[in-house]
Amino acid sequence: MSTQTNRSPLTENTVVDVDVHLRIPLDDLAEYCDEPYRSTIKHPTYTAVNRSGWDRYMGGNIQKESLPDADTLYEKVCDGFDIDYPLINAFPVLASVPEDDRAVHMMRAYNDYLLDNYLDEYDEFRGLLSVATQDPEAAAEEIERMSSEEKIEGVYVLNSGAHLPLGHPDFDVMYRAAADHDLHIAFHASAGAPFARDFPIQDNAINRFMTTHVLAHPWAHMLTMTSLLVNGTPEKFPDLNFTFLEAGLSWVPYMLFRLNKEYGMRRREAPLLEKSPEEYIREQFYFASQPMGEPNDPQHLKDIIDIVGTDSLLLATDYPHWDFDHPDALDRHLRQFYPEETREGVLADNAVEAFDLSL
Amino acid sequence: MGEHVVAAASELQEGDRLVAELAGREVAVFRFDGELYAYLNWCAHQGGPVCEGALTGTYEATYDREANEVSLSWNREGEVLMCPWHGWEYDLPSGECLSQRSTRLPSYPVEERNGDVVVTL
Ligand code: FES
Numbered sequence: 001m002s003t004q005t006n007r008s009p010l011t012e013n014t015v016v017d018v019d020v021h022l023r024i025p026l027d028d029l030a031e032y033c034d035e036p037y038r039s040t041i042k043h044p045t046y047t048a049v050n051r052s053g054w055d056r057y058m059g060g061n062i063q064k065e066s067l068p069d070a071d072t073l074y075e076k077v078c079d080g081f082d083i084d085y086p087l088i089n090a091f092p093v094l095a096s097v098p099e100d101d102r103a104v105h106m107m108r109a110y111n112d113y114l115l116d117n118y119l120d121e122y123d124e125f126r127g128l129l130s131v132a133t134q135d136p137e138a139a140a141e142e143i144e145r146m147s148s149e150e151k152i153e154g155v156y157v158l159n160s161g162a163h164l165p166l167g168h169p170d171f172d173v174m175y176r177a178a179a180d181h182d183l184h185i186a187f188h189a190s191a192g193a194p195f196a197r198d199f200p201i202q203d204n205a206i207n208r209f210m211t212t213h214v215l216a217h218p219w220a221h222m223l224t225m226t227s228l229l230v231n232g233t234p235e236k237f238p239d240l241n242f243t244f245l246e247a248g249l250s251w252v253p254y255m256l257f258r259l260n261k262e263y264g265m266r267r268r269e270a271p272l273l274e275k276s277p278e279e280y281i282r283e284q285f286y287f288a289s290q291p292m293g294e295p296n297d298p299q300h301l302k303d304i305i306d307i308v309g310t311d312s313l314l315l316a317t318d319y320p321h322w323d324f325d326h327p328d329a330l331d332r333h334l335r336q337f338y339p340e341e342t343r344e345g346v347l348a349d350n351a352v353e354a355f356d357l358s359l
Numbered sequence: 360m361g362e363h364v365v366a367a368a369s370e371l372q373e374g375d376r377l378v379a380e381l382a383g384r385e386v387a388v389f390r391f392d393g394e395l396y397a398y399l400n401w402c403a404h405q406g407g408p409v410c411e412g413a414l415t416g417t418y419e420a421t422y423d424r425e426a427n428e429v430s431l432s433w434n435r436e437g438e439v440l441m442c443p444w445h446g447w448e449y450d451l452p453s454g455e456c457l458s459q460r461s462t463r464l465p466s467y468p469v470e471e472r473n474g475d476v477v478v479t480l
Contacts, residue, residue, distance in 0.1 A: 172427050323445060326405040 010082035017083040021091040023066045032109035070121035090114045094132040095161025103132040119151035128156035140177035147181035159187040161194025164205045217247035232272025234280040243286040250293045253307045286354040288316035290325040302337045364475045397469035407444030
């Protein structure tokens, strides 16, 4: 990364960066631990477990940056990017530590390390304390302990690795401690083992159907869509259309643009593609309207439909399932916001195209 | 428009309801807790026949921060009208939608007069 120090429009503003990560070497962290943890963490086995060893850095062709000390952080982030106040987190993957007591011990060590080596070094630095979600009581105690530290502004919670969904009442002690001390919560996910190993099992602790019903369809579709694109399926079968039922539309804009971004950075991992993911999606993918999102401001639904494109939208009721949409739920928006021709497309012509229907 | 006799008062006992078509609209009349209520049979969500739904209770919850406890209670048994299409809940006496407080079932004046139940549109 080359960080430029010449004039930027940001110099005139006060700028806060809310997500600056450290990568603290375990040998350094060990100095902040007592035995037996000091020895244990010098011999880690948890970082290279199943599905954590991805080729993130493209065989070393993209730089693996780190901010090994406060001066480097100041130079690269504050000087280089014109950030006045970096909100720094230690970025520990505590959820992957299999022994709860070790995770709790490491939590304290990470927070002390962050204070000693970064937050105490520059007035401008601010920090998020990290918690081990394995033990919400210990997390609450840690929040108490850190609450007197002026530079600590909030709580960093790794959410893809937590063993229970983070609204579970077990976590209320942690949130209560945070609320008592005005330390707000920041969630961060992970692409490594926590996502592959721990995140899926959160599903087993969902305790209301509403939770699973909100998530089940879009999550599955997101994974399917990503897998199709990365593997080049629509390129292999250019005459084949793919329709996504029963998740509505609102999940699609994120996918269009995130897939484009990721493709730009990691094209070689999706080498069959000849054009941007967005183009494939617009040409070969269709989305059924049900369940229509219900924004408080109906204009926002129009915005979503505009982004996804009326050419990709199909009417669906899902009848007779209990969560069916009456056709008018979509049609009243079409009548309100779109010309008749567009409306006809959504009501029938797009479906004719998507499935080559003979009507 | 105007006044409509929808039933003899004796036909609508405590806990009963009826749905009548009045001037092209479906209007439901309930006798609940000694009072009469008349609502349009049209759910604010997607136009379902809300007044034909179950009268049920609902869960209410409070959080005691001091004790760190959530208490969950099943309340208002029989007062909550639930649309049979997707389950939107309405408070029967007020017509207020429980999930969207600014939404109410359209209501009409209804009274008992000379042994009849009379709805005014
Ligand atoms: S139409 Fe009444 S809940 Fe949907």
